[in-house]
Amino acid sequence: MNLIRWENTDPLEGFTHIQREMGDLIDFLSSGSKTEGYVGAEFPQMVVSVNKDNVIVRAEIPGIKVTDLDVQVADDILTIRGERKPNMGEGAVTYLRRERNFGTFARSIMLPEKVDAEKVAASYKNGVLTVTLPKAAEKKPKQIEIKKS
Amino acid sequence: MSNTEHPVVKKKKLAPDRCIVTGKGDWYYPLSDIYETPDNFTVVIDMPGVSANNITVDMQSNELIVNGEISQEAYTDEKLLYSEYNIGHYHRHFILSDAINRDKIEAKMSDGILTIILPKAEHVKPRKIQVKEA
Secondary structure, eight states: OOOOOGGGOOTTHHHHHHHHHHHHHHHHHHHSOSOHHHHHSOSSEEEEEEOSSEEEEEEEOOSOOGGGEEEEEETTEEEEEEEEOOOOOSSOOEEEEEOOOOEEEEEEEEOSSOBOGGGOEEEEETTEEEEEEEBOGGGSOOOOOOOOO | OOSSOOHHHHHSOOOSSSOOOOSSSOEEOOOEEEEEOSSEEEEEEEOTTOOGGGEEEEEETTEEEEEEOOOSOTTTTOEEEEESSOOOEEEEEEEOOTTBOGGGOEEEEETTEEEEEEEBOGGGSOOOOOOOOO
């Protein structure tokens, strides 16, 4: 406990203290979890990339059974649907902290190129779904031979 | 569970209440749930993309430190068109109280989810007290 001499107390002194506390609080809230984008954004989060032959779509969906996932391609729309079940232990549990989301989700994205829907392959490893969509044949660059006449 | 510091842990400055980490690659703060059952506390952490052998769980004094590393070789000869998440390592740490039996902590990894089971110490477990007839 600090002793403060009576004549030194400024009535506004208290406000600078509050201001500092609020500043600290705002700093703390904005620095803590860097996942605001994750929670607010659409689930699952996706990365779309292309290489020479394929369009590759990756989605972070940790902790889902492959049987609960449904991947469909129609024309150039890829739809990922699924259900993430709450990770319940057996018996009565009391949650102390809850940041992870669960429930059903569905998300469709438009693919950047025409793909061959018959040859789409999907794999799930370490919580990341990877869908490999081979580009449709007519979209691949075709080398044209130049004949000398 | 060993007491030796993981090399990554050594390199980093750990602030007590927030995650400030430096090192190779980006670091992310994974989402986690904590729940309590009569015998255990369970911490569930989402770490998509990390395999079981790239995870380290360390006890350092009273801190439980979880690091998940991701190999950075992804996206070779691919052109990224659209990216909603970045690839990076995960780090999170928790302060444990005396209510936890530290010798019996277990961790398992499946499908990008790390589950850490922290058994309660005997003295905090609920127990029935026998009522004797006097």
